[in-house]
Amino acid sequence: MSNEKKPANVFANRNFRLVFLGALVSELGAVLYSFAVGFYILEISDNNAFLQGLYLALCGVALLLFTPVGGVLGDRVNKAKIMYVCDFIKGGMIVLATALMMIFPSSSAHIAILFTLGIIGNAVSGIFNPAAGAMLPNIVKPEQLQQANAYFSIKSSMESILGVVLAGILYAVLPLNVLFFAVGACFIASGLSEMLIRYDHTPSPEPITLRLAISDTKEGFRYLRSQKAIMAIMGCVLFINFFIEPVSGNFIPYFIKTDLAAAPAYLFDSFLTPELWSSVFSVCIGASSLIGAAILSARKQEEKCGLKVAKRLCVFSGAMIALALGYWLLVDAGSSLNGFLLMFSAGCLLLGFLLSFINIPLSTTIQSRVERDKLSKVSSLLSLGSQGMIPIASVLAGAALQAFGSTVLLAICAVGFTITAILMLTNKNVRAI
Numbered sequence: 001m002s003n004e005k006k007p008a009n010v011f012a013n014r015n016f017r018l019v020f021l022g023a024l025v026s027e028l029g030a031v032l033y034s035f036a037v038g039f040y041i042l043e044i045s046d047n048n049a050f051l052q053g054l055y056l057a058l059c060g061v062a063l064l065l066f067t068p069v070g071g072v073l074g075d076r077v078n079k080a081k082i083m084y085v086c087d088f089i090k091g092g093m094i095v096l097a098t099a100l101m102m103i104f105p106s107s108s109a110h111i112a113i114l115f116t117l118g119i120i121g122n123a124v125s126g127i128f129n130p131a132a133g134a135m136l137p138n139i140v141k142p143e144q145l146q147q148a149n150a151y152f153s154i155k156s157s158m159e160s161i162l163g164v165v166l167a168g169i170l171y172a173v174l175p176l177n178v179l180f181f182a183v184g185a186c187f188i189a190s191g192l193s194e195m196l197i198r199y200d201h202t203p204s205p206e207p208i209t210l211r212l213a214i215s216d217t218k219e220g221f222r223y224l225r226s227q228k229a230i231m232a233i234m235g236c237v238l239f240i241n242f243f244i245e246p247v248s249g250n251f252i253p254y255f256i257k258t259d260l261a262a263a264p265a266y267l268f269d270s271f272l273t274p275e276l277w278s279s280v281f282s283v284c285i286g287a288s289s290l291i292g293a294a295i296l297s298a299r300k301q302e303e304k305c306g307l308k309v310a311k312r313l314c315v316f317s318g319a320m321i322a323l324a325l326g327y328w329l330l331v332d333a334g335s336s337l338n339g340f341l342l343m344f345s346a347g348c349l350l351l352g353f354l355l356s357f358i359n360i361p362l363s364t365t366i367q368s369r370v371e372r373d374k375l376s377k378v379s380s381l382l383s384l385g386s387q388g389m390i391p392i393a394s395v396l397a398g399a400a401l402q403a404f405g406s407t408v409l410l411a412i413c414a415v416g417f418t419i420t421a422i423l424m425l426t427n428k429n430v431r432a433i
């Protein structure tokens with residue numbers, strides 16, 4: 001029997017508790033705010049979907065533009081300072097914007113205020129995210145990284161399950177200004193928690209200029225090119241995001257509107273509306289992701305995960321193939337809509353569980369193998385690639401749905417996951433880590 005001791009629970013680490021608590025509070029505030037703003041813009045604009053889409057697009061562009069800036073700052077400035085300053089700015093801006101909306105009650109003024117707040121707030125998030133993404137290796141022991149990432153995954157799963165439900169309840173029972181003031185308070189409370197974080201940081205000896213920022217970004221690209229295994233892992237993460245987005249963002253709403261809502265009867269239609277079935281799928285993914293993360297949080301961190309992750313991705317692609325075939329046989333052929341609802345719910349449980357066992361080890365490997373003084377830049381480049389590919393995936397998926405239907409879209413995604421799994425399985429650099 002091995003006498004090797006299991007690492008102490010990461011929650012014994014004061015810095016981790018502060019980071020976790022700050023993230024929990026601020027991300028809960030972000031869920032409440034995003035939910036409320038999305039519905040409020042539609043409410044005051046007579047259901048103007050274009051205006052809502054324009055808001056989301058402008059916020060996304062601001063996030064993308066400022067993420068590389070965050071990557072440069074995160075490697076040269078104290079990460080905790082970046083985090084609490086950004087949270088104070090976001091909290092203060094939401095409180096100020098809410099006060100302005102009370103002073104100027106017209107719908108047009110509210111729309112202008114929310115657009116301004118959304119653009120500036122996402123620019124601040126672009127600076128915040130790389131620093132936050134690179135914080136864990138600076139405050140926890142290397143052997144505790146998987147456990148730390150697993151706890152963060154549990155937090156995200158809980159927020160995806162309960163956060164939207166809480167947001168819906170609060171949006172219905174609270175005046176909007178009270179809800180927005182509460183969200184602002186969440187960000188300020190998060191900043192207060194992050195102010196107490198202490199870790200070893202060596203200040204940059206050079207003043208941060210535009211030339212230095214460009215030079216640092218180029219250095220980040222050069223560093224990544226020299227790290228073939230990290231490049232392979234990042235490519236895997238990007239392609240997973242690219243092929244999972246059409247399933248969650250395009251297929252599920254399209255299936256709900258075109259297949260389920262149009263059906264004369266469906267499973268549990270006495271108490272589940274078609275839209276609530278979308279929530280069922282989300283809860284299945286979130287709950288199984290939480291279970292997977294909980295299992296990983298209790299396991300010893302593995303020294304090598306590349307081959308195991310590649311095999312798990314093969315199982316994931318197999319599940320996607322089964323779902324594509326299931327839709328073709330059960331829905332397209334008209335044999336059993338209810339059978340597909342049960343099959344897809346079970347598939348969401350499996351996919352959510354597998355995603356935990358794919359994403360957490362990959363995140364842990366990137367954090368443990370990338371040099372700390374370059375981790376924020378690498379994190380920003382990964383975020384930039386992921387966020388940049390999602391709109392492309394959504395547009396292409398929408399075109400595929402419009403032209404060929406859901407079976408073809410699911411088949412394309414299944415083939416994409418299969419190719420990604422094969423490339424990982426045969427890549428010697430991935431197998432070595």
